[in-house]
Every structure is written in structure tokens, then in C-alpha cells.
Amino acid sequence: MSVGPSRDTISWETSDSSNVAQIEMTQPTTSAGFPSIRLRRLRSNPRLRDLVRETELNPRDFILPLFVRHGQNQRVPIRSMPGHDQMTVDHLPREIDEIASLGIPAVILFGIPEHKDAVGSDAYAANGVIQQAVRAIKATRSDVLVMTDVCFCEFTDHGHCGIVNDKHGHADVDNDATLEILVKEAVAQCLAGADLIAPSGMMDGMIAALRSGLDTAGFENIPIMSYAAKYASAFYGPFRDAAESAPQFGDRRSYQMDPANAAEALREVALDVAEGADILMVKPALSYLDVIRRVKQAHPEIPLAAYNVSGEFSMVKAAAANGWIDEQRITLEILTSIKRAGADMILTYFAKDAAKWLA
Ligand code: PBG
Numbered sequence: 001m002s003v004g005p006s007r008d009t010i011s012w013e014t015s016d017s018s019n020v021a022q023i024e025m026t027q028p029t030t031s032a033g034f035p036s037i038r039l040r041r042l043r044s045n046p047r048l049r050d051l052v053r054e055t056e057l058n059p060r061d062f063i064l065p066l067f068v069r070h071g072q073n074q075r076v077p078i079r080s081m082p083g084h085d086q087m088t089v090d091h092l093p094r095e096i097d098e099i100a101s102l103g104i105p106a107v108i109l110f111g112i113p114e115h116k117d118a119v120g121s122d123a124y125a126a127n128g129v130i131q132q133a134v135r136a137i138k139a140t141r142s143d144v145l146v147m148t149d150v151c152f153c154e155f156t157d158h159g160h161c162g163i164v165n166d167k168h169g170h171a172d173v174d175n176d177a178t179l180e181i182l183v184k185e186a187v188a189q190c191l192a193g194a195d196l197i198a199p200s201g202m203m204d205g206m207i208a209a210l211r212s213g214l215d216t217a218g219f220e221n222i223p224i225m226s227y228a229a230k231y232a233s234a235f236y237g238p239f240r241d242a243a244e245s246a247p248q249f250g251d252r253r254s255y256q257m258d259p260a261n262a263a264e265a266l267r268e269v270a271l272d273v274a275e276g277a278d279i280l281m282v283k284p285a286l287s288y289l290d291v292i293r294r295v296k297q298a299h300p301e302i303p304l305a306a307y308n309v310s311g312e313f314s315m316v317k318a319a320a321a322n323g324w325i326d327e328q329r330i331t332l333e334i335l336t337s338i339k340r341a342g343a344d345m346i347l348t349y350f351a352k353d354a355a356k357w358l359a
Contacts, residue, residue: 296342
């Protein structure tokens with residue numbers, strides 16, 4: 001059969017970030033009018049599909065969130081997050097061994113303290129629940145990275161992410177007063193042995209304050225992963241049950257971002273880069289894949305994390321429990337799409353399941 005390029009030109013629009021380009025391509029056809037470029041050729045064989053795959057998931061990409069509870073010898077199942085428990089510190093060594101054996105390199109800790117107060121003092125107490133947890137994990141497996149969430153919502157009696165006052169005529173989180181206790185919290189976590197801190201409170205100037213506070217305390221080598229673009233999202237619902245951290249009045253819209261905004265995320269991220277963030281994060285992940293992509297394009301040189309949050313997890317679990325979806329395929333497809341969008345690492349409650357499926 002003779003082959004010759006025809007003059008049929010196909011064109012389409014591609015929209016990537018703000019660039020809209022017209023791409024023109026000539027589709028060569030055989031003289032009989034059939035396509036001579038056939039993309040299906042590379043899909044015909046599973047070995048070939050492996051060779052041309054662009055995005056590969058690996059348990060090494062995962063960071064598993066853990067909920068550490070005050071008290072002893074308790075594992076309290078989290079109703080809305082099947083397979084996840086609040087666990088007391090004594091349960092951590094066994095849990096960490098399992099996590100390490102699955103090839104998951106890191107955990108991020110959230111705490112449920114015995115006592116909450118207006119300033120969340122358990123968060124920076126030398127023997128606070130998180131500090132105890134960090135020491136227990138590091139004593140068991142020094143090779144598992146221990147990341148700590150730096151925030152106050154789990155530790156305050158009002159459930160907000162910092163110190164609340166009403167100096168502006170209505171109750172709101174006081175940005176600059178909160179920066180001071182965020183530094184105290186991060187230093188306490190580092191003194192306990194945290195390997196990386198992850199501030200999630202969306203306070204302005206948070207990264208600069210923490211960087212200089214850590215450096216002053218001698219922790220200049222501890223990296224900061226900033227929850228740089230964190231949205232005021234309904235997808236955090238199950239987490240607030242898990243961490244017992246729902247705000248007791250109002251909501252978090254005066255500090256977390258409006259889901260409608262993406263350009264603003266680039267400003268948040270650029271500020272955090274300027275202030276010295278080592279790793280950036282977009283949160284949640286699935287409804288914000290466009291933000292992940294734009295942040296990666298704006299800062300390709302900086303490692304990017306995405307937080308596949310509690311609601312994103314629980315929806316899959318609920319549908320799977322009803323037999324409506326294929327849990328394994330859906331989960332791996334979701335995690336792959338987060339990486340494909342541009343994330344280098346993923347905080348996910350699916351970490352253990354996915355690591356087993358990938359093994
Ligand atoms: C603390 C924090 C939250 C999450 C992570 N860190 C809750 C919130 O902002 O209300 C949510 C994580 C999830 O939903 O999985 N500020």
C-alpha cells in the first residue's frame with residue numbers, strides 16, 4: 001500500500017495555564033485514506049504500555065497522616081474514615097513498623113490533647129501529645145520521617161487555628177499573636193525530634209516567622225513544608241471528626257482561601273517561596289488539580305506536595321462499601337492523576353492500601 005501525506009489538516013486548541021495556542025498538524029494518510037499515524041499501536045501490548053507510561057506511582061511518594069490521642073492503650077476507630085483510628089502513643093511503635101515495612105517513607109502527625117484551652121498550650125508543651133508521639137516514633141524507627149502539622153485547631157477550645165480576639169470588632173484569629181505561638185509550637189516539635197514541620201494555619205508571614213524562629217533555636221536544617229495554598233474546603237469534614245477540631249463558632253474563611261480563586265494561590269505560593277519554604281503544598285488535591293498544575297509551572301524548581309484530604313478519601317470508601325465502584329482502581333487512578341497534575345508527593349489516607357496494591 002503506498003503512503004503519502006494528505007493535505008488534510010487537523011487543528012485544535014490547547015489551553016495550558018494562561019497560554020492558548022493553536023496547534024496545527026497534518027495527519028498523513030495512506031492513499032486509501034486510512035490513518036498512517038496510529039496511536040493505538042503503543043497501547044496494544046501491556047509491556048509497551050509499561051514502557052511509554054508517563055506517570056508512575058510509588059509508595060515512596062506517600063506521606064501518611066496519623067491521629068494521635070491522649071491516654072493509654074486505646075485505638076478509637078474514626079467512623080467517617082474506615083481503616084483509620086485515633087491511637088494512643090503506646091500503639092505507635094507497632095503502627096510505624098508496619099508503615100516502614102510497606103515502604104512508606106513519612107508520616108504527618110495530628111494530635112488530640114487531653115485538655116484544650118484558649119491558646120492551645122498542649123501544642124507547645126514539652127510533654128504535649130505530639131511531642132510524646134514524635135519521641136515514641138523516633139525511638140522505634142529513626143528511618144521513618146516524622147512530619148508535624150503546625151497549627152492550633154486541634155488544641156484550642158474554640159477550634160480555630162490560632163489566638164482569637166475581637167480587636168477588629170468581631171471575633172477572628174489574630175494573625176501576629178498567632179505567629180508567636182506557632183514558633184513556640186514548631187520549636188517544641190523540633191526539640192522532640194521532628195524531621196520536618198508543616199504549618200497549616202494560613203497565617204500571613206507564617207513561613208518567615210517560623211524560619212527565623214527555627215534558625216534562632218538552632219534548627220536551621222529542619223525543612224518547612226508550607227500548606228501554601230490551603231482552601232476553606234468542605235472536604236475537611238471527616239478530618240474534623242477525626243481530630244476533634246471543628247470550629248466552635250464561625251468558619252475558617254477569614255484565613256483559608258476561597259475555592260473560587262487560583263491566581264491568588266500563586267500569590268500565596270510566591271510569598272512562601274520568598275519567605276523560605278522548602279516544599280510547597282496545595283490542599284485539597286482533587287478539586288484543585290488546576291492549582292497543582294499552575295503552582296508546578298510557576299515553581300518547577302521547588303518540590304510540590306498535594307494533600308488528598310479526608311473527604312476525598314471518605315467518598316471513595318463510602319462508594320466502595322456500597323459496591324458502586326472498584327475501590328482499588330479508583331484509588332490508584334486518583335493518586336496517579338494528582339501526580340500527573342504536578343505533585344511530587346502526596347499526603348494521603350490511602351497510603352497503606354495503595355502501597356499494598358502497588359507491591
Ligand atoms: C489543620 C488541618 C486541617 C487539615 C489538615 N490540617 C483541618 C482544617 O483546616 O480544618 C485537614 C486534612 C483533611 O481533611 O484530611 N489546620
